Amino acid sequence: MCARKIAGVLGATGAVGQRFILLLADHPDFELKVLGASSRSAGKKYIDAVVWKQTDLLPEFAENIVVSECKSDAFKECDIVFSGLDADYAGPIEKEFVEAGLAVVSNAKNYRRAQEVPLVVPIVNPEHLDMIEARKADGKKSGFIVCISNCSTAGLVAPLKPLVEKFGPIDALTTTTLQAISGAGFSPGIPGIDVLDNIVPYIGGEEDKIEWETTKILGHLSSDKKEIRALSSEEIKVSAQCNRVAVSDGHTECISLRFKNRPAPSVEQVKDCLKTYVCDAYKLGCHSAPKQTIHVLEQNDRPQPRLDRNRDAGFGVSVGRVREDPVLDFKMVVLSHNTVIGAAGAGILIAEILLAKKLI
Ligand SMILES: NC(=O)C1=CN([C@@H]2O[C@H](COP(=O)(O)OP(=O)(O)OC[C@H]3O[C@@H](n4cnc5c(N)ncnc54)[C@H](OP(=O)(O)O)[C@@H]3O)[C@@H](O)[C@H]2O)C=CC1
Numbered sequence: 001m002c003a004r005k006i007a008g009v010l011g012a013t014g015a016v017g018q019r020f021i022l023l024l025a026d027h028p029d030f031e032l033k034v035l036g037a038s039s040r041s042a043g044k045k046y047i048d049a050v051v052w053k054q055t056d057l058l059p060e061f062a063e064n065i066v067v068s069e070c071k072s073d074a075f076k077e078c079d080i081v082f083s084g085l086d087a088d089y090a091g092p093i094e095k096e097f098v099e100a101g102l103a104v105v106s107n108a109k110n111y112r113r114a115q116e117v118p119l120v121v122p123i124v125n126p127e128h129l130d131m132i133e134a135r136k137a138d139g140k141k142s143g144f145i146v147c148i149s150n151c152s153t154a155g156l157v158a159p160l161k162p163l164v165e166k167f168g169p170i171d172a173l174t175t176t177t178l179q180a181i182s183g184a185g186f187s188p189g190i191p192g193i194d195v196l197d198n199i200v201p202y203i204g205g206e207e208d209k210i211e212w213e214t215t216k217i218l219g220h221l222s223s224d225k226k227e228i229r230a231l232s233s234e235e236i237k238v239s240a241q242c243n244r245v246a247v248s249d250g251h252t253e254c255i256s257l258r259f260k261n262r263p264a265p266s267v268e269q270v271k272d273c274l275k276t277y278v279c280d281a282y283k284l285g286c287h288s289a290p291k292q293t294i295h296v297l298e299q300n301d302r303p304q305p306r307l308d309r310n311r312d313a314g315f316g317v318s319v320g321r322v323r324e325d326p327v328l329d330f331k332m333v334v335l336s337h338n339t340v341i342g343a344a345g346a347g348i349l350i351a352e353i354l355l356a357k358k359l360i
């Protein structure tokens with residue numbers, strides 16, 4: 001067996017950072033050795049720095065790791081660095097890491113729009129990672145960054161990918177999200193008074209991110225593999241409305257879509273296409289890749305966050321209530337685990353793909 005790659009986590013004390021620690025415990029490819037957070041946490045043992053909020057216990061291996069400042073020097077032995085940094089601070093920190101030659105996979109939004117940065121949902125567009133290969137071929141072997149999408153975007157694009165592959169372009173799409181409180185992070189997190197007995201119909205910046213990120217993720221890699229051509233607003237119109245609801249983990253989205261080509265497929269053809277989709281990460285043999293990428297549920301009252309978010313350990317996406325839509329062509333309900341396939345799990349699966357493609 002090959003030696004495991006050394007991994008580090010930035011923002012290790014946060015909602016996403018804690019999920020990284022759970023998912024990297026006993027990982028066959030990566031050994032998590034370095035943890036970074038703010039100067040409030042640096043210098044403390046992880047167990048003393050973190051306010052652990054997961055329902056699984058804090059893995060023993062992490063308890064006594066002393067938290068570092070987020071400076072590249074402390075991470076120089078790492079083959080891969082996962083970032084769950086607060087976006088207010090991620091920009092300059094991640095830039096310094098890349099300039100120091102490190103490979104960074106980031107949950108933060110800061111570099112998602114950059115032309116030269118792949119924005120990847122690993123069960124959807126792993127081919128965009130070929131941009132990294134192109135950079136290596138150019139002789140720029142050193143550092144790079146890959147961005148993970150917004151968590152709601154991840155759930156949305158998962159069923160779109162196989163549908164577009166099979167039935168051609170989708171030219172109109174609406175989504176109304178019901179987003180879990182863990183999506184807002186832990187520092188400080190959402191006050192109980194705001195979520196109990198309540199729904200908040202606004203999440204700052206979220207609708208805009210879902211609308212443009214979808215066009216980049218469904219966009220095409222240029223022939224020289226140096227940039228992504230996002231879909232234009234003539235090619236696809238995306239409209240999102242976002243709500244915060246009193247759910248711990250798991251983002252639900254009610255989506256409607258229209259295909260460009262006529263006649264549109266039948267409901268049965270749509271379901272069949274989703275059920276039979278096998279993501280490339282699974283074909284590559286990646287450890288965390290879901291065996292069933294999309295679970296199509298037939299019960300009228302599914303998917304539900306508490307019952308369905310952990311399908312394929314949170315790496316699979318659930319789709320239910322697939323039916324005709326009198327305005328567009330189809331509507332359905334999609335559920336995805338926001339801190340697994342929407343965040344830390346996506347980062348780890350991206351790293352597994354990078355490893356399988358010998359890019360780290
Ligand atoms: N939660 C989710 O579902 C998703 C989150 N994201 C993104 O992932 C990132 C992390 O989110 P989340 O875990 O929810 O956020 P949290 O607020 O829970 O955690 C933020 C982390 O950043 C660290 N941090 C804060 N300030 C600094 C600083 N000045 N220097 C270094 N580290 C700092 C914190 O450390 P300390 O404890 O020491 O303050 C903590 O580890 C964000 O960019 C977010 O937008 C993306 C997709 C989904």
Ligand SMILES: N[C@@H](CC(=O)OP(=O)(O)O)C(=O)O
Nearest residue numbers: 107108109150151179183184
């Ligand atoms: N805003 C998302 C989580 C998040 O932080 O997204 P982003 O990384 O796109 O800012 C939520 O509230 O559920």
